[in-house]
Amino acid sequence: MKTHTTPFVFAMVAGEPSGDQLAAGIILELKKIYPDARFVGVAGPKMIAAGCEALFDMDQLAVMGLVELLSYQLFRILKIRRQLVEYFKQAPPTLFIGVDAPDFNLPLEKKLKQCGIKTVHYVSPSIWAWRAGRINTIRQACDCMLTLFAFEKPLYDEAGVKAYYVGHPLADEIQSTRERQPLKLAPAVADVEPPTLQQTIALLPGSRHGEIARMAPIFLETARLCYQANPAIQFVVPLVNEACYEQFQQLLTTYPELPIMLLHGYAREVLQAADVALITSGTATLEAALLQCPMVMAYKASPISAFLGRLLIRIRRFALPNILTQKDIVPEFMQNQATPTRLAMELMAMLKRDPQAMLEAFTELQKELKQNSHHKTAQILRDMVEQRGITT
DSSP, X not given: OOOOOSOOEEEEEEOSHHHHHHHHHHHHHHHHHOTTOEEEEEEOHHHHHHTEEEEEEGGGXXXXXXXXXXXXXXXXXXXXXXXXXXXXXXXXXXXXXEEXXXXXXXXXXXXXXXXXXXXXXXXXXXXXTSOTTHHHHHHHHOSEEEESSGGXXXXXXXXXXXXXXXXXXXXXXXXXXXXXXXXXXXXXXXXXXXXXXXXXXXXXXOSSHHHHHHHHHHHHHHHHHHHHHOTTEEEEEEESSHHHHHHHHHHHTTOTTSOEEEEESOHHHHHHHOSEEEEESSHHHHHHHHTTOOEEEEEOOOHHHHHHHHHHOOOSOOSHHHHHHTSOOSOEEEGGGOOHHHHHHHHHHHHHSOOHHHHHHHHHHHHHHOSOHHHHHHHHXXXXXXXXXXXX
16 A cells, blocks of 8 residues: 655544544554544544544533533534634644534534635434435535445435445444353453343443433333343443443442443443343444344433424434334334333343344344445545645
């Protein structure tokens, strides 16, 4: 592979853990082409570890739902965006890459594009689910859209937006097996031993504080009902960062009888070890599918967000494996259906059910998404840089 020595600068903005992971993979792949490149922007821990200079911490953009965006947090987020615009106007990057977080990144990309900066948006907004009119904003904001899912590219082709299907990096990273794996942890991760009981349920209540505030009480009550039905069940909760860990730990104090182990991270190891998982909607459902973990999905938005969602959302499936396959593979419980009683009944039934059909569907999904994504993405970005005529 040809490498370059010119000190290129790639600006990147990620707004949540899944975006942090995606962006970190791109950074590492781009470094193979541009060893002396500089990476700067809004970064999470994985991006920083990969070599990105953080102008702002990613957690400052972690907002979930329409209501939250209308709260006081909006003013803080708008200030960050203004500061980024000014920074990149003064020090234009070779390329700007907005990773997901469309409500933040698309307006930023639009302003940067108006300043003559090439812009890429990585991870298509769900225009197929709601707010289809954003395609016009996307056309104005980015020079190129990189999609994780094959069905998204034709939508952009039809609208005259340059787009490439690059697949999902998780499908490249995860080596799935249908055999349950022992939970392997570093010695200092927990004060208790990994679960050794007959059955393990993983609880993944989300990666944002708003999600945890809404979903964790439901998940904990669900766990209580499952434990009441079968005291041989162990629960494991992987949490993405210290703040989420402390938030969940505080909620857990009202359930001292439950055998629940909290972990800092280790979501992938937990999903490989669990017999079944209860998961808030999002990328975690896809990760569980790729790890061959049977699951139940539950989600409950704030009342106003739910009301607006009913007016705007155009899909009837919400778990990513169901959306991508257009089949009802994963049981979904939304809003008023997401009650502890119903969730506990489904989890207990799933522990007794043969998961073969679900796991076969997960295998086919991985085959479709496995595209050597980070390498493919880096090649597209390299081509965009060279089209500007600034290579050595």
